[in-house]
Amino acid sequence: MNQWDNFKKGFLKENPVFVLLLGLCPTLGVTTSALNGLAMGLATAFVLVMSNSVISLIKNLIPSKVRIPSFIVVIASFVTIVDLVMAGYAPALHAKLGLFIPLIVVNCIVLGRAEGFASKNNLLSSLIDGASMGLGFAFALTILGGIRELLGGGAFFGHKFITGDGILIFVLAPGAFIVLGYLIAIVNIINKSKAKAHCSTD
Amino acid sequence: MNNNLLKVSLSPHISGKGSVKSIMYGVIIALMPAFIAGLYFFGIGALRVTLTAVVACVLFEYVIQKYLLKVESTISDGSAIITGLLLAYNVPSNLPPNIIILGSLVAIGIAKMSFGGLGNNPFNPALVGRVFLLISFPVDMTSWPKPILTRASAIDAVTAATPLAIVKEGLAGGTPYSKLLTQIPSYWDLFIGNVGGCIGEVSALALIIGLFYMLYKKIITWHIPVSMTGSIFIFTGIMCLINPQSNADPFFHILTGGVLLGAIFMATDMVTSPMTPKGMLIFGSAIGILTVIIRVFGAYPEGVSFSILIMNAFVPLINKFCKPKRFGEIIK
């Protein structure tokens, strides 16, 4: 498999949020600002890269009947490490993302990639797959958070453009659904037109 | 726009004279008394808000259909005008124009066109716009100007809490209901609409005139308005009987807030309400019960908009549950 294609797929073609619709809990929960989205995305990306690499290394040593528990233990360890490091060195960020960091353990993307990709591929492919999916997730969360922050608070990465409040619904839960809905629609349009172009050139 | 987009009921069908256009314009006529009442009580502000909302809604519908969806424009069927009117009726008369325009964009763009236009929207567009604004601009959306008659001068735009908010605050603070009665307007004022509130919801009289017009023209049936107000009346009546000091009486609940506006014009919206009479009764009563629950136990003083939107989501389920017996099927 072409490693560049392997890396590219996570951003649009198989974006975990916009196309696979995985990991929606943190997607909707923490994306009240671009920075929160980016931090959550990078934390998940780190866990994904690490767990994918480790799992592709140990895949042959694990009997198939206990592979899921083993994967979960590996993933949970990395999540706990991220949680502890963040609490120690970025307490403000940790206070905001708080609940959602431990939830990375049950994030479908992480286990999904472990089971669906890393347990069948070699180290390099799995590492790139983890980075692709993780950065795709971070990309989606940053866009979502950025749009919500811009509309809901008139700010971008914490720089305020207006005084007072924006359209508040966008920093609340319903705004997350509305923005995500429209983003998915846009990504669908892009992917469809790409597929069409692909067909005609073939 | 042709007749076959109009969902009336399940088969068998007989063809009638009604078309989307004639029904929509009938509703617009029925909405006029409430508009006149709004003008009378809130003055030029009501006119400004209503015009802005209607023009914005029609314009957005036109622009979205022409340039984004590239389909034939349906603005002449009147449904966008109704959305604009209802949105305006659900906001205070001193709302800044940019907020109204945003509300219109949400109502037409998000609630209607995203789902495929008239006939495909699961939620009432005007209410989606209204709730969007209520959550986004809570301060602007909850400062109601006093009606002109009770203002000191015509330009004096003093804001006043709605009767519902006064009662909710008072009861939460432990004041018995009998004492609060002195702070709220009389039932006669509530009936004709001489109270603070949204433009179209204040005058019960004007709304009821609209109801009778629509019933006479057979645009709507009695099921939803009656079941909705009835369930509110019964529910609040029971609570009032149990503890009259900490619950408002049923007449107060029906005359205040958006109950009548919701029951007559918004819950009866053909696209977003059930098709069968039995379904309509379930739909209406559930809205009534939810409204009272939100009003009495919830955080907001008013719950009609939320209740109607919640029940809109249940309409497909109700339609499935209340299928009429097939023609010719043996009744068990």
Place this chain on the structure above:
Amino acid sequence: MANKESTFINMVATLFIVTFISSAAVGYVYEATKEPIAQARLEKKTIAIRAVVPDFDNKPIDETYTINSNVGPLSCYPAKQGGQLVGTAIEAITNKGFGGTVKLMVGLLPNGVIKDIAVLEHKETPGLGDKMDKSKSDFSIQFNGKDPSKMKLTVSKDGGDINAITAATISSRAFCDAVQTAYTSYMKEGKQ
């Protein structure tokens, strides 16, 4: 390369090894981050205390004591300059907020006058109740320099001297309630 067979011994051994290595790794990180995490928590509290009382040179957190109130014990952090008490930060709490619990750090001067108030934790509605935070509106600043014994710490709607946040009476009430509780408890038994 084939997977290892799923025999009982294999499974137990694998799970044991995987969990053993994982717990060792987590344990190591826990030990390594223990110090910074404790430091960060302390820092957060010290910043909140520093924000609400006059300058001090002691370590208020080391001298913490608790006072009783009608909502349970409240923590007090005495701030001293040269051994002299210059103010006390009280962690006030109320559950009457619109979204539940509101936690404040109320700074009182030794004579009971409010020095400053910082919001530690709240779940109030964005755009309404969250204006109790100093970064969002001037609501909490009106308390500064006031002597609660000479005024009514309730919103003007309830006959008090506090201007409530527009359209957020419940949050404003909760805020007043927390401050009042902290003040009353402190005056009753808080002075050390």
